[in-house]
Amino acid sequence: MSTLVKRLILILLVGLGWLPQGFARDNSLLARVTVYWAGGGHGADRYTRQHKSATGLRLQQGHCAVDPRRIPYGSRVVLPDGTALSAVDTGSAVRSRKAARRSGRTNYERNAIVIDKFFETKGQALAWASSNPPFINVKVVQSNVATVAKPNITNSQPIALNPATATTKAAAASPTGGVIRNPLGRLGR
Numbered sequence: 001m002s003t004l005v006k007r008l009i010l011i012l013l014v015g016l017g018w019l020p021q022g023f024a025r026d027n028s029l030l031a032r033v034t035v036y037w038a039g040g041g042h043g044a045d046r047y048t049r050q051h052k053s054a055t056g057l058r059l060q061q062g063h064c065a066v067d068p069r070r071i072p073y074g075s076r077v078v079l080p081d082g083t084a085l086s087a088v089d090t091g092s093a094v095r096s097r098k099a100a101r102r103s104g105r106t107n108y109e110r111n112a113i114v115i116d117k118f119f120e121t122k123g124q125a126l127a128w129a130s131s132n133p134p135f136i137n138v139k140v141v142q143s144n145v146a147t148v149a150k151p152n153i154t155n156s157q158p159i160a161l162n163p164a165t166a167t168t169k170a171a172a173a174s175p176t177g178g179v180i181r182n183p184l185g186r187l188g189r
Contacts, residue, residue, distance in 0.1 A: 029070075030112040031138045032100035033079070035125035036065070036091075037118070048118075053089040065089035065116035067097075074143040077115055080136055085117060099134075109135050 038048050038059065051059040055073050064077055064085040071077065077085040093099065094114045104110035112135060119125035 028137050028139045030108065030135060031077075031115045032097070032103065032109070032112050032135055033132065033138075034093075034099045034114060034116045034134075035119055035129045036116050037120065037122050037125040039121050055088045057088045059089065059118050061118070061120060062086060063088045063118045065091050065094045065118070067095045067113060069095075070113050071115075071140050072142055076141040076143070078139040078141060080138075085115070089116070089118070091116060103134060 036048060038051055047053075048059065053059050053063065054065075054068075057063070062083075062085055064087055066073075066075075066077070066087040066089075068087075068090055071087050073087055075087045077087055079085070094116050097112070097114045099114050100112040101110050104112065115138065117125075117128070119128065
């Protein structure tokens with residue numbers, strides 16, 4: 001065999017070794033999994049006690065709180081034991097990754113995301129927390145649901161209290177410098 005053929009085979013084998021890593025898009029993340037419950041105490045706030053989530057859904061077993069910047073609402077978070085949680089809630093400690101920053105031993109653990117798993121009672125939550133490791137690799141499966149659009153509160157159109165007069169005032173004020181009265185009563189250009 002010539003050296004050229006040997007080099008081509010070597011390049012092909014090295015390329016095939018890297019191929020699965022390039023195509024396999026693994027959405028697994030290291031997560032610090034904490035627990036919260038609806039029964040009151042330190043693990044619940046006013047909304048949690050009422051079973052209210054950030055998305056408006058009623059909190060129930062199988063829901064979790066996530067940072068929506070990292071894991072979109074509606075996504076499924078799959079734990080290593082096969083349990084699938086639905087991302088429907090958030091919280092300030094989850095977004096700031098407080099639990100990971102405080103309990104992580106390595107830099108990798110301190111930079112982990114935080115997932116807060118919901119339970120109905122404190123006993124269920126503490127039993128799960130004591131029987132599972134604090135840091136685990138989770139798989140995130142994003143839903144195909146479109147994200148909820150944020151409301152546009154900077155709309156430049158006047159608010160019409162009386163539709164008949166608002167259309168004539170809006171037509172009289174030109175966008176090139178006419179005087180427009182905003183809803184707070186101040187003049188603007």
